[in-house]
Amino acid sequence: MRFFLFLFIPACLVALPFSGVSAQETSQPAKPARAEQHVSEIRIGYLRAYAPELALSVLDVPPRDDGIAGANTAIGDNNTTGTFLNQRFTLDVIEVKPNSDVVPAFNDMVSKGARYLLADLSAAQLLSIADLARDRDVLIFNVGATDDSLREEECRANIFHTAPTRSMLADGLAQYLIWKQWRRWALVYGSHEGDRLFADALRRAATRFGGEIVAEKEFKDTGSARRTDSGIVQIQRQMPVFTQDLPEYDVLLVADESEVFGTYLPFRTWIPRPVAGSAGLVPSAWHPASEQWGGTQIQNRFLKANGRRMLSKDMAAWTAARIVGEAATRTHSADPGKIAAFIRSDDFSIAAFKGQKLTFRKWNWQLRQPIFLGDGRSVVSTSPQEGFLHQVSELDTLGVDQPETKCVLK
Numbered sequence: 001m002r003f004f005l006f007l008f009i010p011a012c013l014v015a016l017p018f019s020g021v022s023a024q025e026t027s028q029p030a031k032p033a034r035a036e037q038h039v040s041e042i043r044i045g046y047l048r049a050y051a052p053e054l055a056l057s058v059l060d061v062p063p064r065d066d067g068i069a070g071a072n073t074a075i076g077d078n079n080t081t082g083t084f085l086n087q088r089f090t091l092d093v094i095e096v097k098p099n100s101d102v103v104p105a106f107n108d109m110v111s112k113g114a115r116y117l118l119a120d121l122s123a124a125q126l127l128s129i130a131d132l133a134r135d136r137d138v139l140i141f142n143v144g145a146t147d148d149s150l151r152e153e154e155c156r157a158n159i160f161h162t163a164p165t166r167s168m169l170a171d172g173l174a175q176y177l178i179w180k181q182w183r184r185w186a187l188v189y190g191s192h193e194g195d196r197l198f199a200d201a202l203r204r205a206a207t208r209f210g211g212e213i214v215a216e217k218e219f220k221d222t223g224s225a226r227r228t229d230s231g232i233v234q235i236q237r238q239m240p241v242f243t244q245d246l247p248e249y250d251v252l253l254v255a256d257e258s259e260v261f262g263t264y265l266p267f268r269t270w271i272p273r274p275v276a277g278s279a280g281l282v283p284s285a286w287h288p289a290s291e292q293w294g295g296t297q298i299q300n301r302f303l304k305a306n307g308r309r310m311l312s313k314d315m316a317a318w319t320a321a322r323i324v325g326e327a328a329t330r331t332h333s334a335d336p337g338k339i340a341a342f343i344r345s346d347d348f349s350i351a352a353f354k355g356q357k358l359t360f361r362k363w364n365w366q367l368r369q370p371i372f373l374g375d376g377r378s379v380v381s382t383s384p385q386e387g388f389l390h391q392v393s394e395l396d397t398l399g400v401d402q403p404e405t406k407c408v409l410k
Helices: 011-015 068-085 103-111 123-135 166-179 193-209 229-242 292-306 312-331 336-343
Strands: 040-049 087-096 116-120 139-142 159-161 184-190 212-219 251-255 275-277 282-284 371-374 379-383
Touching: 040 068, 040 103, 040 312, 068 087, 068 292, 068 312, 087 103, 087 312, 103 123, 116 123, 116 312, 123 139, 123 159, 139 312, 139 336, 166 193, 166 275, 166 282, 166 371, 166 379, 184 193, 193 212, 193 251, 275 282, 312 336
Parallel strands: 040 087, 040 116, 116 139, 139 159, 184 212, 184 251, 251 275
Antiparallel strands: 282 371, 371 379
């Protein structure tokens, strides 16, 4: 049985014209348009010491926008959320030459309204502006310098470090080698300051985790031509001879931050052994092949925006800019004082596609983070390794722990 519903409309109503508003409504004056809500602008500066770098392999030459691309990606992420909170994030980039005076560039950036500074500078350059930034209530995020001294003897209360230290990188590598039961190490290091500092970090890691450095050799930089036919042939012949007199070892550790010889060691040693450190199995803050813990999401977004894969400095800069964005979101404020207070609080953490939320070490403002171990193609492992325990956080097994620190925050 079917039922039908009929509507009966009085004729008098049908005859009336329909205008969408009543006569009383049409007699009222039009209401003014709703005023636009105020948008708070949060300016982030990026101060970078840059000069084209040499590398033994053309594949290892850093991209021109290394770090900057990561910060720009984070700015886009911040603005996605900021739209709902009437916050707008911007990034101002200033480049200076390595070892130059960065104070004028810093003053210029602050005069434009930046209260958060991502610094890709040397340790000396960073310290030259640290106290100026403190006096002007500017937070600095160190995204490039791995010097342990910046977190220890020369630590500052207004400098946060998203780049890992050399000791964190060395500890991450050492844990894996110990886990593999490869305990006997030979160490080859370069003649530049960075090479020696990384060699010191590897020695410390050996003592800390039970590795044994059975021999050491220094490779002196004589200024020979790189990536030339004669240079490659010469160094290929030199490496077997250079490593010939080393005693029996499990792994050859390389400290060559200056890119002078390390790339030529794998497959060229006198005896067939793994190479690790600055070549072979390399510890880093991020790996371009990482896809765990949602890494595919950030990798694809970064690749689409920049046409290349994400590198360690990109991740350090992305994390720093996202820290500012996360603090602004959580506090619902663009006030620098409130943002700084939240970053320093116990409630702060940041998700950075590394398997767990990351937090700052309160004693020196170093960001706790896992260390990736990889070759040129894939992630081999991630430290801290299983079995390396800590009473507070397993991430504190990487680098200088609180009982060891020399930092007195200034």
